[in-house]
Amino acid sequence: xxxxxxxxxxxxxxxxxxxxxxxxxxxxxxxxxxxxxxxxxxxxxxxxxxxxxxxxxxxxxxxxxxxxxxxxxxxxxxxxxxxxxxxxxxxxxxxxxxxxxxxxxxxxxxxxxxxxxxxxxxxxxxxxxxxxxxxxxxxxxxxxxxxxxxxxxxxxxxxxxxxxxxxxxxxxxxxxxxxxxxxxxxxxxxxxxxxxxxxxxxxxxxxxxxxxxxxxxxxxxxxxxxxxxxxxxxxxxxxxxxxxxxxxxxxxxxxxxxxxxxxxxxxxxxxxxxxxxxxxxxxxxxxxxxxxxxxxxxxxxxxxxx
Amino acid sequence: xxxxxxxxxxxxxxxxxxxxxxxxxxxxxxxxxxxxxxxxxxxxxxxxxxxxxxxxxxxxxxxxxxxxxxxxxxxxxxxxxxxxxxxxxxxxxxxxxxxxxxxxxxxxxxxxxxxxxxxxxxxxxxxxxxxxxxxxxxxxxxxxxxxxxxxxxxxxxxxxxxxxxxxxxxxxxxxxxxxxxxxxxxxxxxxxxxxxxxxxxxxxxxxxxxxxxxxxxxxxxxxxxxxxxxxxxxxxxxxxxxxxxxxxxxxxxxxxxxxxxxxxxxxxxxxxxxxxxxxxxxxxxxxxxxxxxxxxxxxxxxxxxxxxxxxxxxxxxxxxxxxxxxxxxxxxxxxxxxxxxxxxxxxxxxxx
Numbered sequence: 001x002x003x004x005x006x007x008x009x010x011x012x013x014x015x016x017x018x019x020x021x022x023x024x025x026x027x028x029x030x031x032x033x034x035x036x037x038x039x040x041x042x043x044x045x046x047x048x049x050x051x052x053x054x055x056x057x058x059x060x061x062x063x064x065x066x067x068x069x070x071x072x073x074x075x076x077x078x079x080x081x082x083x084x085x086x087x088x089x090x091x092x093x094x095x096x097x098x099x100x101x102x103x104x105x106x107x108x109x110x111x112x113x114x115x116x117x118x119x120x121x122x123x124x125x126x127x128x129x130x131x132x133x134x135x136x137x138x139x140x141x142x143x144x145x146x147x148x149x150x151x152x153x154x155x156x157x158x159x160x161x162x163x164x165x166x167x168x169x170x171x172x173x174x175x176x177x178x179x180x181x182x183x184x185x186x187x188x189x190x191x192x193x194x195x196x197x198x199x200x201x202x203x204x205x206x207x208x209x210x211x212x213x214x215x216x217x218x219x220x221x222x223x224x225x226x227x228x229x230x231x232x233x234x235x236x237x238x239x240x241x242x243x244x245x246x247x248x249x250x251x252x253x254x255x256x257x258x259x260x261x262x263x264x265x266x267x268x269x270x271x272x273x274x275x276x277x278x279x280x281x282x283x284x285x286x287x288x289x290x291x292x293x294x295x296x297x298x299x300x301x302x303x304x305x306x
Numbered sequence: 307x308x309x310x311x312x313x314x315x316x317x318x319x320x321x322x323x324x325x326x327x328x329x330x331x332x333x334x335x336x337x338x339x340x341x342x343x344x345x346x347x348x349x350x351x352x353x354x355x356x357x358x359x360x361x362x363x364x365x366x367x368x369x370x371x372x373x374x375x376x377x378x379x380x381x382x383x384x385x386x387x388x389x390x391x392x393x394x395x396x397x398x399x400x401x402x403x404x405x406x407x408x409x410x411x412x413x414x415x416x417x418x419x420x421x422x423x424x425x426x427x428x429x430x431x432x433x434x435x436x437x438x439x440x441x442x443x444x445x446x447x448x449x450x451x452x453x454x455x456x457x458x459x460x461x462x463x464x465x466x467x468x469x470x471x472x473x474x475x476x477x478x479x480x481x482x483x484x485x486x487x488x489x490x491x492x493x494x495x496x497x498x499x500x501x502x503x504x505x506x507x508x509x510x511x512x513x514x515x516x517x518x519x520x521x522x523x524x525x526x527x528x529x530x531x532x533x534x535x536x537x538x539x540x541x542x543x544x545x546x547x548x549x550x551x552x553x554x555x556x557x558x559x560x561x562x563x564x565x566x567x568x569x570x571x572x573x574x575x576x577x578x579x580x581x582x583x584x585x586x587x588x589x590x591x592x593x594x595x596x597x598x599x600x601x602x603x604x605x606x607x608x609x610x611x612x613x614x615x616x617x618x619x620x621x622x623x624x625x626x627x628x629x630x631x632x633x634x635x636x637x638x639x640x641x642x643x644x645x646x647x648x649x650x651x652x653x654x655x656x657x658x
Contacts, residue, residue, distance in 0.1 A: 034451065092638050096638070098630040262470065268464065275453055
C-alpha cells in the first residue's frame with residue numbers, strides 16, 4: 001500500500017517538478033512568469049501530437065520543449081526587451097496557451113498512445129518501500145531528478161549560474177560589470193519555458209497518455225506557488241513537488257477505493273493545501289533574510305540605472 | 307540603425323490609438339493562426355460580428371455577457387488602483403452565485419425583499435471569499451495573485467459539490483442542477499430577450515464606483531496607497547485595513563455578477579455559470595486604465611468577442627476556450643504598444 005502510494009506520489013509530482021524548476025530558473029533571472037499553466041498546455045499538446053504522429057516519444061519530448069520555448073519567447077521579448085508588465089504578460093501567456101491548444105488540440109482528442117514505460121534500475125529498485133517508487137519509474141522521472149542536481153550545480157558551482165543570479169538580484173550592478181542582462185534574462189525565460197513544457201509533456205506522454213483540453217487543471221499555478229515554498233531552490237522544489245504529488249496520490253486513491261466523500265471535495269485538496277503551504281512558507285520568509293531575487297518582476301532599463 | 311529613446315511625455319497620439327491598434331493586430335494574428343488551423347478567418351469574423359452585433363437579439367446577448375464583465379471588471383479595477391491583483395473574480399462570482407442561490411432556495415423570502423437579500427448575500431459571499439486573500443496579504447504578505455487564483459478552483463469545485471450533492475434538484479432526473487428559483491425571485495427581462503435588470507444594476511454600480519473612487523476620502527486614500535505606499539503610511543492611512551476592505555469590495559462586485567448570472571440568466575445554480583468572466587475582467591481592468599467608464603466600454607467590446615466566439619462553437623465547431631486566444635493576443639499587443647507610447651524610434655547611422 002505504502003509502496004503504491006509512494007510510486008503514485010513521484011509520478012504525480014514529476015510534472016510539477018519540471019514546471020517548478022522552469023519557473024525557478026526564470027525567476028532567478030528576475031523575470032516572473034505567470035504563464036506556466038499556458039506553457040504546460042502547449043507542451044502537453046505538442047508533445048502528444050508529435051509522439052502520436054511520429055510514433056516516437058523522444059520526438060514528443062523534444063517538440064514539447066521547443067514549442068513551449070517558442071511560446072515563452074513572446075513573454076521574454078515583452079518583459080525583457082519591451083519592458084512590459086510581467087504579471088499581465090504572464091497572464092496573457094496562460095490565456096494564449098489555453099486558447100491555442102484548444103484550437104489545435106481538436107484533432108487529437110480521443111486518441112491514446114503507448115506512453116513512457118517503466119525502466120527498472122537493478123539492485124536499487126529492490127530497496128524496501130522506496131525502491132520501486134524511486135528506481136522503477138520512466139526515464140522522464142529520472143531526468144527530472146538529474147535536472148534538480150544539475151540546476152543546483154549550475155546556480156552554485158558555475159560562473160554562468162552566478163551571473164544569472166546576479167542579474168536577478170541587481171541587474172544594474174551586473175550590467176556595470178559587463179554582463180549582458182537582456183541576454184541572460186531572455187535565455188533563462190527560453191530554457192525555463194521549455195522545462196515548463198516538459199512538465200506538460202509528462203502529463204500527456206507518461207501520466208495519462210492522451211490529450212484533453214485544459215488537462216493541466218491548474219498545475220501551472222501550483223508550480224508558481226511552489227517556487228515560493230521552495231525558496232527559489234531546486235532541491236526544495238523536489239520536496240514541494242512530491243508533497244503535492246503525495247496529496248494527489250492520496251486523493252486519487254481515496255476516489256478509487258470508493259470513499260463516501262464527494263470527488264468534488266477531494267478535488268479541492270491540492271489547492272487548499274497549496275494555499276496553506278504558501279502561507280507557512282511566506283511567514284517563514286518574513287522572519288529571516290529573504291531568498292527572493294531582489295529584482296524579481298521589474299524590468300531592467302539601463303537609462304534608469306543608479 | 308534604429309534605436310529607441312524615451313519620450314519626455316507619453317505620446318498622446320499613440321495613447322489614443324493603441325487600444326484599437328492592439329485589438330486590430332490581435333485579430334490579424336488570430337486570423338493567421340486560424341488559417342494555419344484550416345479555418346477561414348473571414349468567415350469566422352463575419353460570423354462573430356453577425357451573431358454579436360448583426361441583430362437586435364445579438365446586441366441584447368452582447369449586453370447580457372457584458373453585465374458580469376462590467377461587474378467583475380469594476381472589482382478587479384478598484385483593486386488595481388491599489389496595486390493589488392485580484393485574479394480570483396471568477397471564484398468570487400461563483401461564491402456570489404452560491405450566496406444568492408442559498409437565499410432563493412432556502413430562506414423562504416419572496417418578491418422584492420427576496421431579491422434584495424439575494425443581492426446582499428451574493429455581495430457578502432463574494433466579498434468574504436476575496437477577503438481571505440486580502441487578509442492574508444495584509445497580515446502576512448502572502449502573494450495575493452496566487453491565492454486568489456487557486457481559490458477559483460476551490461470555489462468552482464465547491465459549487466459542483468453543491469449541485470451534484472446536497473442542493474441537487476430531487477426531481478431533476480439526476481442532472482447537476484438546483485431546483486428552479488420561484489418566478490418572483492428571477493430578475494425581469496426586457497423585450498423578450500435574456501437581457502435582465504442585472505444590467506441596470508451594473509450600470510448603477512459603474513456610477514457608484516466612479517463616485518466612490520473620485521469623490522470620497524476612501525477612494526482618495528486607495529489611490530494614494532496605489533501611487534505611493536510610503537507617503538500613505540506617513541499620512542497615517544492604515545494600509546492593512548484598506549487592503550482587506552478593497553479586496554472585500556472587489557469580491558463583492560464579482561459576487562453581484564454571480565447574483566446576476568443565477569437570478570437573471572439561469573434561474574438556478576449550476577456548473578459553468580461563468581465563461582471565464584473573472585479572467586476577462588483582468589483585461590477589462592487593464593485596458594480601461596483608471597476609469598469606471600472605461601470598464602463599461604471595454605466590457606462591451608470584450609462581450610462582442612465572447613458572444614462572437616461562442617457562436618463559432620455552433621457555426622464552425624470551434625472550442626469555447628478559443629476566445630482565450632484573442633484575449634491573450636490582445637493583451638500581448640497592448641503590452642507591446644505601451645513600449646511605443648513611452649519610447650520613440652530614432653534612426654541613427656551606424657558607425658560613427
